[in-house]
Amino acid sequence: MIDLRRLLVLLAMSATILATEGRAQVTIDEEEEIISALLDKTVPVEKCPINQQVYSALDGEYQKFQFLTGTAGGTVQFSEYRNGKLAWTAAGEFGCSNGVVICGIDLTVKAGEAISVGYEEFRTLDGEQYIVFSHLRETAFRRELNGVGGEGLKVELKNGFKPTADDVLIPVNVYRYSNCKK
Incomplete structure (x- = not known):
């Protein structure tokens, strides 16, 4: 299940990247990082x-x-x-x-x-x-x-x-x- 708070943070991160760098879209690496986080594949810090x-x-x-x-x-x-x-x-x-x-x-x-x-x-x-x-x-x-x-x-x-x-x-x-x- 996608955490709404995490989704909002990731969308804000994407918007910040785009706005500060004057780009029209995020890179594939940035997109993969966002998708990975959205799918909740991130390992908790205590297990990393x-x-x-x-x-x-x-x-x-x-x-x-x-x-x-x-x-x-x-x-x-x-x-x-x-x-x-x-x-x-x-x-x-x-x-x-x-x-x-x-x-x-x-x-x-x-x-x-x-x-x-x-x-x-x-x-x-x-x-x-x-x-x-x-x-x-x-x-x-x-x-x-x-x-x-x-x-x-x-x-x-x-x-x-x-x-x-x-x-x-x-x-x-x-x-x-x-x-x-x-």
Whole structure:
């Protein structure tokens, strides 16, 4: 059975993608993600291994966050999609003391300086799981501003993406669990 709330959220996501990118339709990948969620094939976060959990940004920017390796420490990746295609990825490392008591990530800005920020995982009363990075966007922007220019994180550009002089390649601070990557 399709959850009406989920349907409305997915329709809003599609509308946001289209409106912010000035496109007439979503891509096949976006369509498949929406259809998969509508058919309720998403694995609950508690049944998804940490290195298969995919988190999506909430603020209209089409960004994703993933733990790639490890459970209490390992590698992470941020990614951003533009015009329906992967534009860039940024790699980093995460670690937690005493299992999962205090957790943080380490990333590098374009100027070569390392930044470290803490993060918290929490679940709402209705079961949605979030990851909130403490001042990640602000810290990366401030460090880069004092570096060589406003280019944001050290990233790997994908699919021929070329940032403009005004582009600041920085992840957002809040992500919500969206699916379990197979």
